[in-house]
Amino acid sequence: MKPFGYLRARSTAEAVRESSAHPGAGFLGGGTNLVDLMKLGVETPDLLIDISRLPLDQVGDTDNGGLRIGATVRNSDLAAHPAVRTRYPVLSQALLSGASGQLRNTATTGGNLLQRTRCPYFQDTSKPCNKREPGTGCPALEGAHRDLAVLGHSEHCVATHPSDMAVALSALDATVQLHGPDGERTVPATEFHRLPGDTPHRDTEIRAGELITEVVLPPRPDGAGSLYRKARDRASFAFALASVAAVLSVRDGRIEHAALAFGGLAHRPWRAYAAEEALRGAPATGETFERAVDAELAAARPLRDNAFKVGLARSLAVDALAELAADS
Ligand SMILES: Cc1cc2nc3c(=O)[nH]c(=O)nc-3n(C[C@H](O)[C@H](O)[C@H](O)COP(=O)(O)OP(=O)(O)OC[C@H]3O[C@@H](n4cnc5c(N)ncnc54)[C@H](O)[C@@H]3O)c2cc1C
Numbered sequence: 001m002k003p004f005g006y007l008r009a010r011s012t013a014e015a016v017r018e019s020s021a022h023p024g025a026g027f028l029g030g031g032t033n034l035v036d037l038m039k040l041g042v043e044t045p046d047l048l049i050d051i052s053r054l055p056l057d058q059v060g061d062t063d064n065g066g067l068r069i070g071a072t073v074r075n076s077d078l079a080a081h082p083a084v085r086t087r088y089p090v091l092s093q094a095l096l097s098g099a100s101g102q103l104r105n106t107a108t109t110g111g112n113l114l115q116r117t118r119c120p121y122f123q124d125t126s127k128p129c130n131k132r133e134p135g136t137g138c139p140a141l142e143g144a145h146r147d148l149a150v151l152g153h154s155e156h157c158v159a160t161h162p163s164d165m166a167v168a169l170s171a172l173d174a175t176v177q178l179h180g181p182d183g184e185r186t187v188p189a190t191e192f193h194r195l196p197g198d199t200p201h202r203d204t205e206i207r208a209g210e211l212i213t214e215v216v217l218p219p220r221p222d223g224a225g226s227l228y229r230k231a232r233d234r235a236s237f238a239f240a241l242a243s244v245a246a247v248l249s250v251r252d253g254r255i256e257h258a259a260l261a262f263g264g265l266a267h268r269p270w271r272a273y274a275a276e277e278a279l280r281g282a283p284a285t286g287e288t289f290e291r292a293v294d295a296e297l298a299a300a301r302p303l304r305d306n307a308f309k310v311g312l313a314r315s316l317a318v319d320a321l322a323e324l325a326a327d328s
């Protein structure tokens with residue numbers, strides 16, 4: 001491993017200042033992704049700025065009935081928080097479907113959002129990879145891509161985003177609060193992660209030196225239920241082949257509010273706007289759910305070995321919507 005410096009930040013301002021002063025620095029949350037990638041030689045920061053002791057570890061109500069989640073809140077604490085379990089079960093379920101108990105005890109909200117792809121070529125420095133080294137190529141296009149993208153990919157990268165939590169945040173219309181050298185700004189979770197295009201080395205819209213300080217959830221839509229479903233190769237300790245976060249409310253047999261996001265299918269959580277359009281105002285029936293999900297997945301462009309993911313995502317989404325409708 002390359003030698004690096006270590007600094008424990010005493011304030012958000014100090015963390016941002018030090019990060020701006022050291023272009024090769026990285027923030028250290030729980031370290032469960034960053035330190036692994038450092039051991040592999042994929043990430044090579046000169047300086048680790050430890051933000052895990054900053055006072056960003058609280059979960060609290062907003063004035064309008066939403067929820068504010070500090071960037072260093074641990075995944076286990078967030079999943080177990082009573083407000084999350086009762087008002088935003090999709091978020092609790094997404095978190096609990098990820099990693100393992102030990103990892104969730106360490107992983108933070110900010111680090112989870114910024115975890116990097118699990119594409120095997122990205123993690124292997126003996127292989128070319130446009131995301132790791134722009135312009136070197138994408139061996140996954142013709143190589144091992146069973147677990148990779150079916151939506152929104154490009155000839156430069158077919159990686160998927162690995163976070164379960166981020167999929168729930170997308171369906172919940174969360175916002176990400178950032179503090180950087182130029183001040184504070186807010187980015188909707190739906191726009192925080194990027195599609196690869198011809199710049200796959202950029203996973204998100206975060207700018208140099210910016211720190212995630214918190215994630216804010218809007219109030220739960222009236223009467224809406226929510227859930228997260230994930231298909232994977234093993235029952236635990238495995239990333240999503242496909243997953244879905246669904247939020248639904250039904251009144252007098254018709255769909256009032258619908259939000260749907262897929263995980264495991266694209267370079268970012270895939271918000272299913274075409275499906276939502278087809279759901280809104282329609283009767284809450286199995287036929288509606290199938291038609292809506294098909295409208296979304298018509299955009300899928302599977303690679304040689306991963307067409308199975310489209311059918312998997314379809315089943316997960318149709319079943320999730322039916323379950324929510326039955327409970328409403
Ligand atoms: C075996 C294994 C299985 C896993 N399975 C799953 C799974 O099924 N689903 C899933 O979603 N995840 C899974 N994970 C990934 C795990 O959820 C992430 O490693 C974890 O969430 C990262 O959080 P962290 O705080 O440890 O991040 P770190 O490793 O500390 O940081 C990750 C990145 O975020 C940056 N960063 C951290 N905090 C901030 C901040 N506040 N502002 C700006 N930048 C920041 C760091 O600089 C770094 O680039 C798995 C991990 C392992 C090792």
Ligand code: SF4
Nearest residue numbers: 119129138157158159
């Ligand atoms: S899919 Fe993306 S991350 Fe994987 S090898 Fe290609 S460029 Fe690299």
